[in-house]
Amino acid sequence: MTAEESLIVKLLTAAWLLPLLGFAVEVFGGYWQKSRKSKAAALMAVACIGCGFVASASALCLGIEWSALLGEGTKHDVMEPISGTFYLLGEFGPLVLSLDYYIDSLTLLMFTMVTLIATCIHVFALGYMSDELTDDHVDHEVHLSDGGHFHRPGRFYRFFSFMSLFCFSMLGLVLAGNIFQVFVFWELVGICSYLLIGFYVERKSASTAANKAFIVNRVGDFGFIIGLMVIWTSFGTFRFFDHEIDTKPVPGLFTMISRVEAEDAHHDEKHKSSAEHEKDEEHPEGEEHPEGEEHHNGEEKAEESHPAGEHATAEHHAHTMQLDVDDARSVVFLHKDNKGTRIADPVTETEKSIPYWLLIVAGVGVFAGCIGKSAQFPLQTWLPDAMEGPTPVSALVHSATMVAAGVYLAGRFYPMFAPEVLLVIAYIGCITLFVAATIAIVATDIKRVLAYSTISQLGYMMLGIGVGGWAAGLFHLITHAFFKSLMFLASGSVIVGCHHEQEMPKMGGLWRKMPVTAFTMLVGVIAICGLAIPFSIFGAKIAFSGYHSKDAIVASSLAFMNANQIHFLLFFVPLVTAGITAFYMFRLWFYTFAGTPRDKKVYDHARESPLVMTIPLIVLSFFAIFVAVGGEVGPLYGLLQGSEPVHVDGGAVSVATEGATAITMPSRHAIHDVHGQAGWYALIAAVSGAVFAYLLYGIRVIDPADIKRNFSGVHTFLVEKWRFDDLYEVMFIKPVHVIARWCTGFDRGYIDGLLHWLSRKTVDVSNWDRKFDENVIDGLVNWIGKVVYKSGRSLRHLQTGLIRQYVMFIALGVLALFVLLFVMFPA
């Protein structure tokens, strides 16, 4: 490891551990601070995460090869991954569990993004949470049994200590060098989310929402654990990277499952036999192949409409890659290097492999964890309830970072996903983005609209990853983190400005009172809708970050549909939803900021937030506009491509190449071909959604209430969130309680019942035993005693005390004895 690399590791470790240190000090803030009015703990939290940002940003600057990033060559040289081990958790023969680090450009990017957004949100929270800076805080939402409100000391320090703990966990998740470690921090961010959602512990709704969030996540984690078990048993390691155990090289997961070149399944549907494969195992990836030529031709056609920087990458890896499967396509062989050399047992010479279905189980299992964490269908129900937490929490945990961790993991673990798993991911994302968007249309709580929008956008990211747009999905993750945290903070600013009013029907016209908030929110709204001026001015499109990333996802799904006609829904649903997104986001903006005030009391008391809250808004809106500058030739996308799994470029094929189960991942250049087309579609959808919202809520040509009346059934269904909560209540929660009661009943009724029965029977037997003793044995003894006694008594009469009589008895006795003697022994 070079000095530079070890410096990067140290910087990231510092950025990771500083918040933990902060937490350990801050959590006792109630003791070491002089009063609840002190901001010391909070400032410490800000300092920790701020230093973390500086460290991460320096690491990013140090770590990447700027010439490769800004130049026109392939982006795979942007950064060599750095990996290593902190310390061992346990070691059992060849099985090693440890805390590792794996740093590539994605890690660095995530670190910088998380720490930057977290810093902004921490600063914002200094203002937002300032009503906690008191010794007597009144919680108006809690009604006590005596009719009063709940009074408590302020908990400013506690909020910041939990935020620090969260930052530590989130950064640990990103830094993790093995999937087990990801799981460790996965749970830790979960518990931080629990603590922060339930920050107002006195509110029943908050603690219930916190429980729901954690337990629903655990349902996903149940799947995650199954995935882990499969990986652990089949691969024998959790590490992503190649490493050494006792100086013996051990391949990491990504190497073991590395793809081999497909026998161009697109073109001639021919399978290469396993034997041929072995001969073939040496060919390097970049070698010229006939099909490579073909792609090259296509590339030239595409060149006209696309910037030059891209096609070099596509050219470099234009081979279709697939898993190294056997003829029957039932097992996947594991590799010990990236050239496709299979791992063979030294003794038996059998090649190490994993059954194909188990690989799918592993992938779907790990993805189940992502479903829970990223609130995807069918586990999406916890996220809207999680809005019970303070708004900065919603901004940081429940929009920008933790919920995106599911997408991050899906991206990080992408090499392990078989095409079938990717299809599952795509469909889950597709369903989620539609369901959540429809609910967002009818939500009236400003934070809930944003929550559903978050779910929907996370669905987009999942879809992007699922249809083979690896970089597109993560691209959207980064841009979304900025604009969504911006919007949450802006909504937080509105909520504070309106004295904790969250219902949009009571707002309206607020832009006059809070211009900065209104303006920055508009930036976020435009960014999420993907509005843009689609013509190049000064060589670049005028577009905010969301346009570029959503465009990339829609293009990927269009290319995917082109390659797999049967999965057309994966393109049309997100396209329609892009319109819905624009509609509900503009509805939110118009509802809140435009028009005439609907509730005079709220409007009169509304005020712009202080600088400590508006400055983070401005910083975030800057990034929401510019972070994706340049689109797919910009630096951000280039950074992501630096970490892209090698088989993404050329597209990949599923194991079955024929029939309905065939899945073909679009190659990069296939996506490029449709990019312009997809961009237009998405833009048209977004603009129509926005226009529609303007008509309804901006100038009110149609009264939304009429629509509500005409479609009251649909409306109720949507307001009730597609009735998932009711369904789960009936399907899971009630049965669990019934079984729980049944178990206790079984203990008391049957096991203890049996024991009690046994003990009663033992007592019965003892009683019988006693009776037998008393009546039979004792009776017999008593009878003998009685008889003896009686005979003794009767014999007593013989005892007269007369010597003569006694002498006569003796004489008679002796006589009798002699007679007996002579009778018995006559001789």
Next chain:
Amino acid sequence: MDSTTLLSLIIFTPTVGALFLWAFDRKAEESMRYCALVFTTITFVLTLFLLGEFDRDDPGIQPVLVQVNESDATEYERLEAYHVATEGEVLDGVKLTAGQIVSDGKAYDESQIQRGVVHRWIGQWNINYTLGYDGISVPLVLLTSFVSLLSLLAAWNIKKHVRGFLILFLLLESGMLGVFLSLDFFLFYVFWEVMLLPMYFLIGIWGGPRKEYAAIKFFLYTLVGSVLMLIAMLMVYYDSGQSFDLQYLARVGQGLEDGLSFSPTVQMAAFILLFIGFAIKVPIFPFHTWLPDAHVEAPTPISMILAGVLLKMGGYGILRIAFPLCPEGAAAAAWWLALIGAVSIIYGAFAAMAQTDFKRLVAYSSVSHMGYVLLGIAVWKINEDTGATIGSEYWLMGMNGAMFQMLAHGVSSAGMFFMVGVIYDRVHHRDLNQFGGLMGLMPFYSGLAVGIFFAGLGLPGLCGFIGEVFVVLSTWNFSKPLAIVAAAGVILTAGYILWAIQRVFLGPEYKGPHKEDITPMNGREASIAVVLLVFAIVLGVYPESMFGLMRGSMKLLVDSLEIAMR
């Protein structure tokens, strides 16, 4: 210090303390408490000495002794500095075989050395006073003295018959330490029974309203287990040419002694008897119903001992006696063991969810958590035809995970019971539906309690996680359905613990009686809770601290059982 002395001191220091207590005036309760505290502290320090003496590179039983002169097989002295030769090691130009003991430039075969200190006790029946320790018992001995010390501190507010309580408490500690240190089956049995009586009285006299019922239930359950163990003991005694030596019996059981071995039938029968005997102690479904009653009625410190140490004796017995003596029985029963382990996990969690008594909930959580111990021990997958073990490293991991789970549960459940005890001392009820708002009334207590409950929930970074997840990960290799069942436990565990936390600590106001008595923890209570939470964190963050101790011995056990089955 001489090894015999050290080991005997560890076991009998509490007994001596119990005798000492007679010297006090009946009214000098405070002095008696301090006296008992001094003796438990000395015991704890002695176990730390033992940890210092323990050589973690030697997987076998320690101390290692060598014959003083070749002809006399009765006099041994301890080898101070030695190491176990590895394959291919050369000493003075002579190639050594693996397993030879090298000390001071000399190599000894296993036949020349003796592992563990042996003193003749009842010669007529070949009963010896054999003590020794290895990587399996040392962590448990430490846990015992540690939990005993904390429990004694937790017992400070026992007001009734203080002397009697302390005497019984110290006798109990002697019994527990004796169980973990004795290597003679008869001695083991004696200590096992010694432990039983003090426990009976501690529950029966100092317990809650239904103490008589609970005490008798506990006593009878355990006695049944003891009787089964006694039968098995006599079986192996007569089948092995009348020996109670556990090391020798294990060699016989594993077929390493010429001409002597237990037949498969004997192994099977003895295993079942031993297993039920130990399973009652663990406790494992369906032998668990004594536990909730005993816990609910027992005073807080006794609950801590029960959950923290006594339950581990079952697991220890399975590891030390049932498996090594009857490998064939164990292998044949492995699937059933794993099944009831998995069932215990789920059943205990479900039952915990339905409880309204706080202590009962914690008690059922013990049933659930101890299920992982059995599951981890049982994941021994054997190729039926060859007898070869499939994926032995996964079994090794399961064994280690099970052992770790015992230690982790010792810390977390003792902590949970203590936390329940603290609030019970104040409000004198345990009805989950009559709590609430403690976070506001006792913030420090609530913070610590939530931390300890999170350890029980299996949160990463805390001790409960490592044991559970290691066991679950190792189960997939053994049986996929059982692994899935066991993994489902994580959802239920989160459910009942979070629900309990919500009902007790969260919410705006306290709903039960005696609100005015809710005061912050005093220094004694706070320090017990802090120490337990700190240990929960240390074990969770750096589990290698414990794995490092047990690794060698676990490997030896797994390897020898594997060889026995081939």
